[in-house]
Amino acid sequence: MLLAMGNPLRRRSDRIESLMIFTLVMLFLAAAPGLGWWAGRSHYLAGVRAEKWEQTHxxxxxxxxxxxxxxxxxxxxxxxxxxxxxxxxxxxxxxxxxxxxxxxxxxxxxxxxxxxxxxxDPPLDRSPMVHAVLVTGAVVLGLAALLGGLGKAGRVLLDRQRARAWQREWLEVGPRWTTRR
Structure with missing residues (x-):
């Protein structure tokens, strides 16, 4: 049985892609809770401040x-x-x-x-908690989309590099396989 890291067919670009995906997932798991909390809390506090302002003004x-x-x-x-x-x-x-x-x-x-x-105009019918939850969800989804886009861009670049390497190797090996005798 071959282990993933010990696979002789695994190219350097495959290892880079695995590391990139691992890094992006870890970055999401590390950043999403804090970023979501910050965005939701900020939006909630702004909504509460606006409500208090309207109550007094x-x-x-x-x-x-x-x-x-x-x-x-x-x-x-x-x-x-x-x-x-x-x-x-x-x-x-x-x-x-x-x-x-x-x-x-x-x-x-x-x-x-x-x-x-x-x-x-009459005061808005505010619901700071609901809006904060929606903002938190939007920020977390936005982060996921951003990191997913970075992962896709990285894979595109790696695929281009792999295609060029395959083409170089084929130009070297291909003529030996396709020559007629």
Whole structure:
């Protein structure tokens, strides 16, 4: 029985390929946990910070429509109306709001404002833990793809070298086998 390392048919390029694959697998096993943990933790902490910022800087207030809603040139949607609301610091504010079809003058509607009272989109429905897990998975898969690509590139280079070596050897041996007598 021949051992893998003692195989007389095993070329130098075969040993290099085995070492390359072993190194890439060990590199993945060493780097993936740390890199995944770092990416997931960073994304989680950023999501938590964004949530906390929105909790202290974004507010829901009630706005009262001070004009009849209008739509643009005959289309029923989107309708807008002039509205009035009070900013978190107590100053009165006015602006144009998108409103529902059934909205009328004097109706009250919730709007989201920043700490200065400027209109803004509602806070995102965040789920930092879910996003962190997804980012961790994406980073680990990205690392696997990167190392797999490096392995494929290495094999392509080794295959080219093996093909050139085979061609040189065939040019040396081939004429002896194919000559006619």
């Amino acid at each position: 974004v507010f829901a207030v009630m706005a009262e429509l001070v004009s009849e809603p209008t739509s643009q040139t005959g289309t029923p949607v989107p309708r807008t109306a002039q509205a009035r609301w009070t900013a978190p610091d107590g100053t009165p504010r006015t602006g144009l709001l998108p409103v529902e079809l059934e909205s009328r003058l004097g109706d009250r509607t919730p709007v989201w404002v920043d700490d200065r009272g400027n209109l803004r």
